[in-house]
Amino acid sequence: MNLNKNQKETIRGYLFVAPVLILLFLFSLYPLFKTIYFSFFDIRLASMNRKVFAGWKNYRLLFTRVNPSFFSQILPATVYYVVGSVAGQIGFGFLLAILVQQKFVKGREAIRAIIILPWVVSGIIIAISWRFMYEPRLGVLNYLLMRMGVVNPPTWLNDERLVMGCLVVANIWHGMAFSFIIQTSGLHSISDEVMEAALVDGANGFQRLTLIIIPLVRQFLVLNLILTSMATINSFDLIFAMTNGGPMFKTEVISVQMYHRAFGFGRLGEGSAIATIILLMNLILTIFYMRMNKNQSAGGDG
Amino acid sequence: MRSKRSLLLRVITYAIILIWIIFTIGPLYWLLSSTFKPSSEAIGYPPTLFPKNPTLQNFKNLFTASRFNFYSYGHSFIIGSGAMLISLLVAMFAGYGLSRVRFKGKQIVMTTILLFQMVPILATLIPLYQTFSQYGLYNTHLGLMLIYATQTAPMNTWLLKGYFDTIPYSIEEAAQIDGLSRLATLYRIALPIAAPGLSASAIFAFFKAWNEYMVALTMTSTVRPYTVELYRFIGEQGDVDWSLLGTAALIAVLPVFILFSFFQKYFIIGMSGGAIKS
Amino acid sequence: MNLKKVILLIAVAALLGTSIFAVGAKEDVGKPKEVTLTIYARAYTFAQDAPWVYAKAELQRRHPDINFTFIEEGFGWADMRTKFLTSAAGGSPPDVMMTDIIWLGEFVDNGLLVDVTDRVAKWDEWDDVVEAYKDATYWNGKVYGTWLNTDVRVLVWNKDLFRAAGLDPEKPPKDWNELHRMAIQATNAPHYYGFGFPGTLEDESVMKFYANLYSNGGQILTDDNKKAAFNSPEGVEAMSALIDLIKAGATPTSIVSGKASDIDNGVFQGKFAMASMTKAYGLARDLIPGITPEEYKKRFGLAPIPHAPGGVPATMSGGYLLTIPTGSKHQDLAWELITIAAGAENQFKYTAARGYVPTFKSLMARGADYVEVDPFFSVILDALPSAFFRPSIPEWTEISAEVQNVMQALILGRMDVKEALDLAARNVDMILSE
Structure with missing residues (x-):
């Protein structure tokens, strides 16, 4: 009897997750298999019906090409972009979610709506308007700086050292809303009693944050971390429209490189190989986050 | 002592929020102010912070001379709403099942679902195109809805699962004892409590679809969303007609912004209140 | 229940919208x-x-x-x-x-x-x-x-900036030497510069180099389109003619993120004294509302692109x-x-x-x-x-990208011209030999 009930529960459980799994298998897994399959062929966008088996050649090309070099150009650019964007988006998202949540804050709805505004605007418009704002001679940014008395304002996207920072700022501006929403819903899951208890206990702000709030919303933070990291690794449109990977491959992150190979140069096989590598990078990162989460929670609960 | 500290806290809080709001609005203001400038002023130097001679001419041009396809907003709206409904529906079931039902292999299923979030859409674009044109999904609203729903379903599943987890099971158990089935409990009891989580998921799913460009470009011919249509204002050398682009963007942002404000009032604020605290 | 109402509202709106717009979506075949x-x-x-x-x-x-x-x-x-x-x-x-x-x-x-x-x-x-x-x-x-x-593409110059620099506004540069000299003279950094050319990763950027290359008697690829030819001595001179303008300060390094349209606009906005472009008058009319042909002729001039000393006139189509x-x-x-x-x-x-x-x-x-x-x-x-035309070979997009990349390195002063062009040529040869 008991076993039977368990079996029933199992069937019920799978019925609940069946719709999402069907959707994912059809529109994500199946095309993904095809992409991985393509990655072992010499296949051109212009002649997809003529493909020649190439073994590991497409993968070798990614790692052996010198211009751009994977290890000294693509990887550092990707890491810089992802770490900067993720830290900025989640950090500011969490901070603002907590601040806006404070009881004394007036006009909370309006503030939330404004904070989420950049997210409503299409990525293309974001990219071209930020590029134009950064423009050193005609852009509004340097115009304002010069009005404020700065004699030699930076050249932003033209400066090898600044260009990635510029992209990260634009990306934080655009994507922070996502983390803000997740963290806001996370904070909603904490009851007011807990919040108030923390205040009454005399815990100061920072202690309250680390000892009481963070453990309670940890699941939301980890999920946020995983999702934002993946979205940043996979995204290409902002960089594509603002610098197209330049100058000198300083902003050639791996997804932009994939776009260049697969679509720009029409080498679908190589693009597919890079896509597979992106997938692996995501996988490693996710496993890392999950491990970290597990250790943390084991330590905290024990 | 205490009040002094709390005053300081308030000042700092407001200061940070204010700075962020300025940072948020600045670029948007600059883009949208070009809506009221003639194009020579919009790309001119020095840039003008306020339109010198505010004009509505750009709206007139957009509606008459530019031949902008205004149906594209409609397409975007349909695709966005459809993607949102599909994503919410599948994620709600899965999230609830993963939170409330104990079954073998649950952990594996959960991880599998999340792993789908890491598939770069650009990588699956060509295979998807081939499949879509084979099965008549090319250039349909449904096709794009399904792709976008697939893009957001994994994270929405996790988000809702996490949200259901925070809701005490005891209320639902009581309801089940009263004779309600699992589905009925989900619908009548868990869903209303999960409204804040649902609202977040809905917003994600909608905006993901509303702002997407590359998939839409590849998968549509006549049902093109507005993001693709915006390319009309980008010229031969990548030169941009700022005034018209800004105007078209404003038209895209405004209704969504109003809609969103409406949503959050109902979802995040209104619904979360009493339910959890009880 | 509020939630139900909202969900219902979305569903109705979506259905309504679908039924209105879906009509136009299906193609009618059959008749x-x-x-x-x-x-x-x-x-x-x-x-x-x-x-x-x-x-x-x-x-x-x-x-x-x-x-x-x-x-x-x-x-x-x-x-x-x-x-x-x-x-x-x-x-x-x-x-x-x-x-x-x-x-x-x-x-x-x-x-x-x-x-x-x-x-x-x-x-x-x-x-x-x-x-x-x-x-x-x-x-x-x-x-x-x-x-x-x-x-x-032709040279467009801003006569106001020429006058301000004490140059004869009716005499554009004829060859690279004159261009170099006049561009330096017309520069008033950081307010405006003598000459502008785009440096972004797009074909329009390297087009300025190709025009110089043909003018100097060089060519992009060998006649059979099988090997790179732009790293010839003629090519090095052609590229140097542009890069020397940067070294002399007559062109800012910030052109690295300057799209062709930004540079072209710059001439009419008084940010560059000279640049080569297409469609000059259209741009001028966009940027300076109500400009008359007479005023345009008074303020701007068009001339062939300055050629190599002793070379032939050349431009790109x-x-x-x-x-x-x-x-x-x-x-x-x-x-x-x-x-x-x-x-x-x-x-x-x-x-x-x-x-x-x-x-x-x-x-x-x-x-x-x-x-x-x-x-x-x-x-x-x-x-x-x-x-001249660029060779319309299947590998063109990829080949041109190699030249664009080294050109950015040159603009930023990271490489020597000969070294950069050789590097690009090696990569191009590799692409062509596949």
């Missing part, structure tokens, strides 16, 4: 006289009357028995190629494709375009096409389309062909639409409206009718005989 023609073209071509509005109306007039439906898909430059390749591979190509001349080899070699050699032979306007442009439509001895328009993709179900009607859209009468309207250069002999003779396009249009027409 015998219904023909649907799909056109892939740059988005901006659909925002004006010439060529498509006129061409569609004319085609409909000629075939009163057919009920045409035209599907217009407008694109940005890179997206147009991607979407075309994708749709061709998926078996649903358009009926008319606006093909950038540099994509010709790639498309034809992969069997994506219909050979129209026999069709042009029967077309009475074909003989009117300028010979050099006729030749450029051939690939492996066959014709694959006809020109919608071409463009040609590009442009678009209208072609029929393989797999189009209505090739006869598609060709008819093309001959109307890209015929001399329509080309005049199109080029005159946008400041492009025509490809018909009969239109070249109408330079006076183009004053509206540019008061200096004769300068542009005079430059045509010295125009």
Whole structure:
């Protein structure tokens, strides 16, 4: 009897997750298999019906090409972009979610709506308007700086050292809303009693944050971390429209490189190989986050 | 002592929020102010912070001379709403099942679902195109809805699962004892409590679809969303007609912004209140 | 329950919207006289009357028995190629494709375009096409389309900035040495600079180098298109002519993120004294509202691109062909639409409206009718005989990207010219040898 009930529960459980799994298998897994399959062929966008088996050649090309070099150009650019964007988006998202949540804050709805505004605007418009704002001679940014008395304002996207920072700022501006929403819903899951208890206990702000709030919303933070990291690794449109990977491959992150190979140069096989590598990078990162989460929670609960 | 500290806290809080709001609005203001400038002023130097001679001419041009396809907003709206409904529906079931039902292999299923979030859409674009044109999904609203729903379903599943987890099971158990089935409990009891989580998921799913460009470009011919249509204002050398682009963007942002404000009032604020605290 | 109401509201709105818009989405096939023609073209071509509005109306007039439906898909430059390749591979190509001349080899070699050699032979306007442009439509001895328009780059200078620098506003530089000297003299950093050229990763950037290269007697690839030739001594001089302007401070390094349109605008906004570009007058009218031809002539000038000392005048040409993709179900009607859209009468309207250069002999003779396009249009027409094309080989996109990359390194002063061009040449040889 008991076993039977368990079996029933199992069937019920799978019925609940069946719709999402069907959707994912059809529109994500199946095309993904095809992409991985393509990655072992010499296949051109212009002649997809003529493909020649190439073994590991497409993968070798990614790692052996010198211009751009994977290890000294693509990887550092990707890491810089992802770490900067993720830290900025989640950090500011969490901070603002907590601040806006404070009881004394007036006009909370309006503030939330404004904070989420950049997210409503299409990525293309974001990219071209930020590029134009950064423009050193005609852009509004340097115009304002010069009005404020700065004699030699930076050249932003033209400066090898600044260009990635510029992209990260634009990306934080655009994507922070996502983390803000997740963290806001996370904070909603904490009851007011807990919040108030923390205040009454005399815990100061920072202690309250680390000892009481963070453990309670940890699941939301980890999920946020995983999702934002993946979205940043996979995204290409902002960089594509603002610098197209330049100058000198300083902003050639791996997804932009994939776009260049697969679509720009029409080498679908190589693009597919890079896509597979992106997938692996995501996988490693996710496993890392999950491990970290597990250790943390084991330590905290024990 | 205490009040002094709390005053300081308030000042700092407001200061940070204010700075962020300025940072948020600045670029948007600059883009949208070009809506009221003639194009020579919009790309001119020095840039003008306020339109010198505010004009509505750009709206007139957009509606008459530019031949902008205004149906594209409609397409975007349909695709966005459809993607949102599909994503919410599948994620709600899965999230609830993963939170409330104990079954073998649950952990594996959960991880599998999340792993789908890491598939770069650009990588699956060509295979998807081939499949879509084979099965008549090319250039349909449904096709794009399904792709976008697939893009957001994994994270929405996790988000809702996490949200259901925070809701005490005891209320639902009581309801089940009263004779309600699992589905009925989900619908009548868990869903209303999960409204804040649902609202977040809905917003994600909608905006993901509303702002997407590359998939839409590849998968549509006549049902093109507005993001693709915006390319009309980008010229031969990548030169941009700022005034018209800004105007078209404003038209895209405004209704969504109003809609969103409406949503959050109902979802995040209104619904979360009493339910959890009880 | 509030939640229910909201969900219901969304559902109703979505359903309502779907039913309204879905009607237009489905194509109606079935009736015998219904023909649907799909056109892939740059988005901006659909925002004006010439060529498509006129061409569609004319085609409909000629075939009163057919009920045409035209599907217009407008694109940005890179997206147009991607979407075309994708749709061709998926078996649903358009009926008319606006093909950038540099994509010709790639498309034809992969069997994506219909050979129209026999069709042009029967077309009475074909003989009117300028010979050099006729030749450029051939690939492996066959014709694959006809020109919608071409463009040609000339030097534009800002006479106000020349005057401010004490230069004669009516005397533009003739060769590189004069350009170098005058650009330095016209510079007043950081307010404005003597010469501007784009440095972003796009073909328009390296076009300035190619023009210098041809002027100096060099060429981009060897005659058989099998090896790089731009790293010749002539090539090094050609590139140095640009890079030396940066070293001398007459061009800012910030052009690395400057798109061609930013640089071109800069001349009219007083940010650069000189730059080479197409469509000067159109830009001037956009940027300076109400500028009259007289005022324009007073403030700006057009001249051939300065040539190499002792070299030949040279400039670069590009442009678009209208072609029929393989797999189009209505090739006869598609060709008819093309001959109307890209015929001399329509080309005049199109080029005159946008400041492009025509490809018909009969239109070249109408330079006076183009004053509206540019008061200096004769300068542009005079430059045509010295125009060169980039090789339209299938690997072009990739090859040009190699040159664009080293050019950015050179602008930022990270490499020596010879070293950079050799590096690019090695990569290009590798691409070509595959």
